Amino acid sequence: MFNARQPVNHLVASRREICAIAGKVYAGVVKPKKNIKRFDIEVWKEAYWKEADNLASVYSMAIANPEVAIQFALFVTEFTHLEVWMDRIASLILGTDENTTAHVMSAVVSANARIELMRRCLERARRNSKKPLSFDEIITRFETLNSFRNKIVHARYTTRRDTDEVLWLTRGSDPLLIDLIAYEPFDVAKLEAGRREIVDLTIAISRAVAVEFAQPQPSELQEH
Numbered sequence: 001m002f003n004a005r006q007p008v009n010h011l012v013a014s015r016r017e018i019c020a021i022a023g024k025v026y027a028g029v030v031k032p033k034k035n036i037k038r039f040d041i042e043v044w045k046e047a048y049w050k051e052a053d054n055l056a057s058v059y060s061m062a063i064a065n066p067e068v069a070i071q072f073a074l075f076v077t078e079f080t081h082l083e084v085w086m087d088r089i090a091s092l093i094l095g096t097d098e099n100t101t102a103h104v105m106s107a108v109v110s111a112n113a114r115i116e117l118m119r120r121c122l123e124r125a126r127r128n129s130k131k132p133l134s135f136d137e138i139i140t141r142f143e144t145l146n147s148f149r150n151k152i153v154h155a156r157y158t159t160r161r162d163t164d165e166v167l168w169l170t171r172g173s174d175p176l177l178i179d180l181i182a183y184e185p186f187d188v189a190k191l192e193a194g195r196r197e198i199v200d201l202t203i204a205i206s207r208a209v210a211v212e213f214a215q216p217q218p219s220e221l222q223e224h
Contacts, residue, residue: 057161064159068166071191072152075198079149082198083111085205086142089135090114092212093121093128111146115139134208141201148194158183 063069091101108114119139122128128135156169167183 060159060161061157062159063157063166064161065164065166068186068188068191071188071195075191075194076149076153078195078198079145082142082145082202085202086114086118086138088209089138089205090118092209093118093125093131093135095127111150115143115146132208132211134204134211138201138204138208141197141204145194145197145201148190152191156183157186 063072087102087105088098090105091098094101094104096104105114108117119136122131122135122139151170152168154170157166158168159166166186166188168186169183171182
């Protein structure tokens with residue numbers, strides 16, 4: 001029992017004894033794991049670098065084919081201009097000027113979120129009840145292109161040094177392994193088709209915008 005007249009050093013000793021007893025109880029209940037297995041990094045490094053040295057003489061871990069590299073760069077950079085055109089569609093859907101819309105859309109970091117914003121406002125907002133079907137088609141086409149853009153940008157590429165054949169890997173795999181079995185031949189025609197779709201969709205957007213501006217826009221008074 002606690003005694004206020006006990007010396008301080010005796011109280012400290014008692015606390016230490018209590019902690020020691022608690023530790024023994026804990027050790028008896030929670031036994032430490034034995035023979036914990038971990039990744040053998042030393043064995044892996046030896047095997048990895050041996051394989052990497054062999055593959056480095058055959059493969060370049062990038063898009064080293066000039067034709068494919070040019071098409072890749074053109075598609076990615078042309079797509080950013082298509083995003084600007086999509087802001088004009090968003091402006092008509094949201095009922096704001098293009099400058100304000102640009103700020104709104106840039107604040108929404110995710111492209112998928114921007115697409116969902118446009119689609120929801122188009123389908124549910126009262127002011128868009130008479131918007132033509134072309135708006136739905138434009139959003140769907142842009143969504144398909146955006147998915148393709150994300151797929152190629154986030155894929156991993158390698159090129160055979162002897163044939164300039166480009167291989168790519170789009171599905172997840174162990175980043176520590178050089179698993180060329182999972183890679184597939186990359187068809188540059190996919191990029192060429194994507195670039196044509198960017199042009200066609202830009203034309204479709206410009207036509208939709210021109211038609212929309214020719215129509216009387218619902219006023220704030222009409223909406224309320």
